[in-house]
Each structure stands twice: as C-alpha cells, then as structure tokens.
Amino acid sequence: MDIEQVRKVARLARLELSDADLAIMAQQLSAILDYVDQLKALDTEVVEPMAHPLPLQNVFRPDEPGQSLAVDEALRNAPSRVGDFFGVPAVLDVSE
Numbered sequence: 001m002d003i004e005q006v007r008k009v010a011r012l013a014r015l016e017l018s019d020a021d022l023a024i025m026a027q028q029l030s031a032i033l034d035y036v037d038q039l040k041a042l043d044t045e046v047v048e049p050m051a052h053p054l055p056l057q058n059v060f061r062p063d064e065p066g067q068s069l070a071v072d073e074a075l076r077n078a079p080s081r082v083g084d085f086f087g088v089p090a091v092l093d094v095s096e
Contacts, residue, residue: 001029 001009006026010017017025071084080087 001026001033 003022003026006022006029007017009029010022010025075081075084075086078086
C-alpha cells in the first residue's frame, strides 16, 4: 500500500496519523495484505467451514428454578434502601 491509500483508510477510520505513522502503517498494512494473498493461494475445497477451530459445547448450566434470596439478605449490602427495594437516584423527570 502506498501512503495515499493508507491516508484514505485512516480518514475512513477517523484516525489522525502523522507522516511517520503513515509510513509505518503502509509497511504493516502491506505485510498484512501480502499474508492474505498467501492464504488465498491455499486450496480449501476439502476444508469444512467452521465457526471455531476447536469443538465447543454449551457450558451453561440448565435454567432451573431455585430458592430465591430473602429480601433482607438481598438488600443487606445495598447503599440505599427504600422499603423492600434498592434506592436509586431518579433518572426521569416526573413532572412531564
């Protein structure tokens, strides 16, 4: 990539780069594009498309109902409490 192409990409990405940074980015982006060209040369016809290279499985526990905390226990460390609820600052103007 030349400096003007890098300048255009930087502008599209809303990046402000110095002239020295533009030169460095030109070298680095050229190296990345050269590597992508190497990857394009590989024959991938027999490679199965995949989302991840390792076999993964769902690690979540089953969603089953359980015992809830008592109100006093749930609110024990609350910085502010209003009755049986967490006290929080108002975020809406109630006069509207």
